[in-house]
């Protein structure tokens with residue numbers, strides 16, 4: 564189970580290892596590490612205050628009228644966590660799906676994911692959940708018609724993304740197959756992006772991902788902007804705790820960062836710009 568360190572500790576000028584992604588975050592001179600809590604628990608709390616489920620439903624209605632997914636019979640969902648958004652996507656947009664594989668590295672999330680898939684939420688579809696990182700996963704038995712990567716990229720380094728996108732192009736995705744990426748657009752100012760960056764949790768940017776996908780030969784079939792709402796003005800809120808979970812900062816450091824950035828005096832800081840991109844080979 565992925566857990567953050569329980570102890571309150573002082574770290575002097577050493578890189579903090581990001582418990583979520585196991586890669587170093589910004590170097591900090593003093594880090595007070597938060598109470599023991601699993602990634603699954605943190606993420607579940609964020610989703611309680613986040614409107615992604617409702618917003619995605621609206622986005623999918625637009626996508627349904629513009630993109631034809633009728634050829635999609637097989638799908639891999641990477642970084643699916645409990646799988647609920649990917650299941651929503653498959654139920655609404657993939658009417659001819661026969662095989663659905665979810666790849667998720669967090670063991671606690673995989674347990675919930677398996678339980679969700681066993682509820683028969685995708686009738687007539689063979690489903691499975693693999694506990695693995697996308698970097699170490701050996702890939703599908705045969706190329707698949709669709710790969711979903713919703714909100715996955717923040718924890719994958721640029722080098723690992725390059726390798727993954729290359730594998731998508733050469734091994735994982737069938738000819739005419741599609742890749743769906745949902746990610747933040749960091750050039751639009753938002754409290755979530757500013758605070759994450761200020762605390763050293765660098766977020767992947769959708770525009771960068773699109774360039775990386777193009778570099779291995781994918782082309783954009785469709786893109787759609789959407790706005791999520793994430794209020795980071797309260798340093799003791801679940802959403803700020805979630806950001807602190809990536810960086811090891813204390814609540815008082817988060818409060819100081821919020822003041823430094825002047826978040827409370829800027830308008831519309833709770834709007835978090837995101838984009839969905841659908842790519843094909």
Ligand SMILES: C[S@@+](CC[C@H](N)C(=O)[O-])C[C@H]1O[C@@H](n2cnc3c(N)ncnc32)[C@H](O)[C@@H]1O
Pocket residue numbers: 584602606641642643644645646648666667668669672695696697698712713714715718719
């Ligand atoms: C922000 S959550 C998004 C979950 C879901 N896709 C959604 O949008 O609701 C990212 C998920 O990706 C998983 N993850 C992060 N890095 C991963 C990796 N390298 N391989 C597999 N899963 C990963 C995390 O454990 C987490 O469950």
